[in-house]
Amino acid sequence: MSLMSPATHKSGVPVRTPAPARWRSAVVLAGPLARAIGWGPLAMVTAFVAALLALVEAGEPLGTGDALLLMRVAGTLLGSAAAFALVDAMSAQLGAAALPRWVRQALRCLLAGGVAVAVWLVAFRFALSRLPEGALFPVGDLLIEMGVCLGIGLASAATALRYAPGRQAAMAAVVVQFALVLATILLPDQFRLWPPTCGFGYWDQAHRFWLAVLPLPYLWLGLACRDVRR
């Protein structure tokens, strides 16, 4: 395998690569990793989101409430789909690689997360074009929500993948997101994290909270991407 150079390890113990060299290797690795990632789930969710946004209330302007709900559905699903990119069929055998596991996993997160955010932004642009003129639909606040969902998806899948190999472990992203959505969607108004109307009620408070928790899933993701064997 091209990722493993025999010169970089002695009797299975990884050799520490200097940081600049590691950056170079990471850039070189981006191409092969992009090919190694299974893009199927993301492609499928992208097609699904496109269909959903095009078909709901087709032919008439979209209501802001519906658009909000659809963008949230899209955000959580994209987060779940991106988590499948973390599945590395060879992870058990790759203890001795030129690049530590966390760099490889971080690269996978960046590639898949970047694509997920890009898809979401395009979907947002499309939803915005279907909204009536002048409707309040703030991209920043919604992107923060999506960022947290994506982070939670990636982090839970990364954690599950430490304990079980294979694609099914990535479903932890779906399960954790599903549980969190259920646990937060029906809370009383003043604690609800998903205010149903843009800019009204507890919207600002909720989004200050979203912004505050944004780093947490990524911190968790960083911990979950460490080397499995020390």
Add this chain to the structure above:
Amino acid sequence: MTATRGIGGVTRQLLWFETRRLLRHPLVWGATLLVLALQTYLSRGQQPHWGVDPVRATGMSTCLAAAVLVVASLAASRDRQHGMPESLAGLPGRAEHRTRAILLATPSVAGLAAAVAVFGYLGIRLLSGPGAGRFDLWEPLTAIAASAFAATLGVAVGRWSRWLIAGPMVVAVLGYLIFTNNQNGSAGWLLPVMQEYHPDWADRPSGVHLVYVLALAVLFGGIALLRPRVRLAPAVVAVAALGVAVPSGAIAAAEPPFVQRTAGAFTIDDVDPRVRDRYHGPDTHRCSERRGITYCAYPGYEPWIPLWEEAMRPAVDALPATLRTHLPRVKQTAWTWYTGEDSGNPPLRTPMTWGHPDQRTALATDLAHWATGLHDSVSALSKVSLDAECDVRGQARTLVALWVAGQVSPPEAPRRLKIDDRTELVYGARWGAAEVTYAELLLATPGVRERVHAHWDTLMKPTTTIVQALTLLGVDHGADAPMGATPCR
């Protein structure tokens, strides 16, 4: 052992394995617990309503069904995981045996979990006070059927789709459609769960809908079995299930949507024909007397009469004995279909749900406004013109009304009161902060009741001011509470 018995044994073994696995599945039982806890939390403070509660619980059990769908699709796609095909090739049993075992195990355990959630919730409701309304057994059974449907659909998705994400995507579509069911009209009946319902709506086509959901469950079971190998039996089962699902779904969806009340004049012709007789017929109420007051409830709502009487009693006791002997009857009103046919008389009304604190406030305020004549003044004016407004500020009777209602809930500035499921009420009589402050003062002063009774007739005159009243009642007062420009007469 013959080959067939051997294979039957494999299915049994696999069935046992899958059942045990699901019976211990944290996601299934976590979702069950969540449904039970959330629904109990959401209905806190509300008296049980046997018509609405099972529908709401079934709606909430969609969360459990979503978990079941994901778990079932994962179980069905397990044998195509990394390395599994090679390992399984050497073992007895083929994909169809595994599918059959999962298809038998998941709906049973999912149905059991849904039964625990829904009947557990109804059990909690049974213990939480007297309930009203008509119970429809098909409604909680639909929750069980919907979970079984989610299980077979999950197996079918897991069998037919290459991607694990397909299960969550199906959940997203169905979840979105069910979540927005209030916009779907009659088409909502084509979804496995139709949670849009209110206490004064007509009966639901719940029986035929249950048949529809069960037929869908069987249909997707058949479709799942067709994936490993096309065989006659599952094909026949799927076609037969489709034959049941199409007509039963069509019958359920043929139910016209409930007429929504819109702004503007609402007459008897606008009332949904299915409930016209129930709420506007000649013999709609069952009346009974409790401690001198007649309460008229719709059939099935009689268990709430003691609750209404308990809510009103402190305000009734604050009235002079002469008034107490001829109180108007308390009449339950279905606000969705209220056409104003009785012009606001009798003035004491109870709604179709019970438990919100505003409902007690409204009932006590109704009584206080009737006793002090505010109700008659305001409604007499509204008969002249809907836009006409008069002012009750500064009048002694307004203060007394706030004091009477204050026996039940603390006086406050006029606001919208939530008197039913979807109905809010604003009183025509408006008062200000000064009246509220003096009413609080009266409530805190001992011996006021006897003095109010002694001076009742003077206090009820629209010309008596609050300052005069406070002097009569022997209560110290500070700033004056001025009368409005157009005082109510």
